[in-house]
Each structure stands twice: as structure tokens, then as C-alpha cells.
Amino acid sequence: MPVLSATRDFFQSLKSQGQDAPEFAPKELAERVHDDPYLALKLLIEAERHRSRRLGKETTTQLATILQLGSDELYALIADSPVVEVDHPGWKTAVSTAIMASGIARAWSNFRSDTSPEEISLATLLSETGELLLWHFAPELPIQAIAEFEAGRANRTSLAQLNTAGFTFRQLTLLLADVWQLPQMISQLIRGVDRPRTHIAQIAIDCARHLMQNPDNPALPSDISNIAQYIPGIAKEKLISILPISETRRAHILACLQEE
Numbered sequence: 001m002p003v004l005s006a007t008r009d010f011f012q013s014l015k016s017q018g019q020d021a022p023e024f025a026p027k028e029l030a031e032r033v034h035d036d037p038y039l040a041l042k043l044l045i046e047a048e049r050h051r052s053r054r055l056g057k058e059t060t061t062q063l064a065t066i067l068q069l070g071s072d073e074l075y076a077l078i079a080d081s082p083v084v085e086v087d088h089p090g091w092k093t094a095v096s097t098a099i100m101a102s103g104i105a106r107a108w109s110n111f112r113s114d115t116s117p118e119e120i121s122l123a124t125l126l127s128e129t130g131e132l133l134l135w136h137f138a139p140e141l142p143i144q145a146i147a148e149f150e151a152g153r154a155n156r157t158s159l160a161q162l163n164t165a166g167f168t169f170r171q172l173t174l175l176l177a178d179v180w181q182l183p184q185m186i187s188q189l190i191r192g193v194d195r196p197r198t199h200i201a202q203i204a205i206d207c208a209r210h211l212m213q214n215p216d217n218p219a220l221p222s223d224i225s226n227i228a229q230y231i232p233g234i235a236k237e238k239l240i241s242i243l244p245i246s247e248t249r250r251a252h253i254l255a256c257l258q259e260e
Helices: 005-016 026-034 037-054 062-069 071-079 089-111 117-125 129-137 140-150 157-165 169-179 184-191 196-213 220-228 236-241 247-259
Strands: none
Touching (some): 026 037, 037 117, 140 157, 184 196
16 A cells, blocks of 8 residues: 655654654644545554454544554554555546545534544545555556546546446445445445435535636535535535635635525
8 A cells, every 4th residue: 555755755754853753743643644545544444453453442533543553653654655656637636636625524524513523534535545546556547537538438437437447436445445344434434325424525525526627616606505504504604715715716606606
């Protein structure tokens, strides 16, 4: 299982400065995990292996994975990891979308006073695991799927994936969740079990995709209308406020909503 090159560089720099975990707070390390979906998955799988031996509570947040493993194992795992060596716009978009969606889901979950926004954040970060791993292990498959879609031979990305790979990348994600026996709560959120928390994760993913396609995407007002159904009592201005766009674009989304 790989990590991003920026991740390994960061942790190597900490080691070279002699900054072990007792001097570098676990919460700060958890934020770094949030910026790397590959590392988040790697640590979750490893933490669950530890948990199964100790019969402890399921690991469902980035911070819990770090606390479960301990600093020495965290640094060792990262040091021994290969680095994702991909320089394709499709891969960069996939990684950026996962990270952005995770942040949006966490912010919206906080508005809802969720019991654990970090669970929703982690599940959202891992929702496109299948595609992200293909970019590392078999990059020709997502590249072919993108070419199929852009050539107009498929009107949906999932159909383009079926045409070129014989399966959708979403199917691969769900299969891997079973194979790795991910924690039940994380697996349910990834699968899309019909609950408000799941809808928050899915709408955050849709919103991030729309933002990556175009910060002025006409689908964004619909995303805000959709999320408002699951976070009652929160003004739409506040729901829009956490999006990583300019104030001008936020105002435009709000104006579109007011016209409805």
C-alpha cells in the first residue's frame, strides 16, 4: 500500500529533526493523515489488525488509528511504504476530490452536531479507494476509462469504466471493504446505507466533484439544497460558507438558491 510522496517527505523531515510523536501531538499527525487517502487506508487496515488481537473497540477515525498503532509503528509503516508515482491530471483530480470531500463532510457533520464527524470524514476520504488504488497498481485502467468518456462512447463515468475495465471502480471499492473487513461503521458509510450520515458523505463527494470540475458549476446550488434536508435548522449561508471557493462564488450560489 503506497503513500503520497508529500506524506513520506513530511514524516522523514520530522525524523531528521528528531521530532518523535511525544513532541509532535497525535492530533497534528491525524491532520496529516487527513491529507492522504492512501495513508488513511493503510493505517486503518493496520490498526484493525492490532485491534483484532486486543479485542478493543473498532477504529473509526484518523486519530484512533494513530493512537492504536503508536508513533514508532506509524513512522516505520510510512518509511517502508512505496510512493505513488503518477503524474496524470485524472489521478490528481481523484486525490484532490477525496481530500476536499472529506473536509466538506466533516464541516457539515459538525453543523449537525454529529457524535463523530471524524468517522464521516474518514469514510468520505476512503469512498473512492478502488479508483485511487488502480492509479497506483494499474493506471492504464483509469486512463482508458477517461479516454472512453471523453471520446463520447459513454455518457457516464461508471459506464466508461464498465466498457474498458469490465467493472466499475465503485464495485472495486466495495469489494475491497469486504476483503479488508473494514470497521462496520466505516463500511456502512462507504456503502451508502440509507441514513443521514451517509447522505452527508455522499453529497459532500458530489459537491467536491462539482467544485473540481468548475467552481461555478451549476449543480452546486442543488448540492446545497440536498444537504440542507439532512441538516435542519442551519442557514444555507452557513452550509455554503465552508466550501473552498471565493466569497463572490458563495454569494452566487446563495443567489441561485433564493431564486428557486
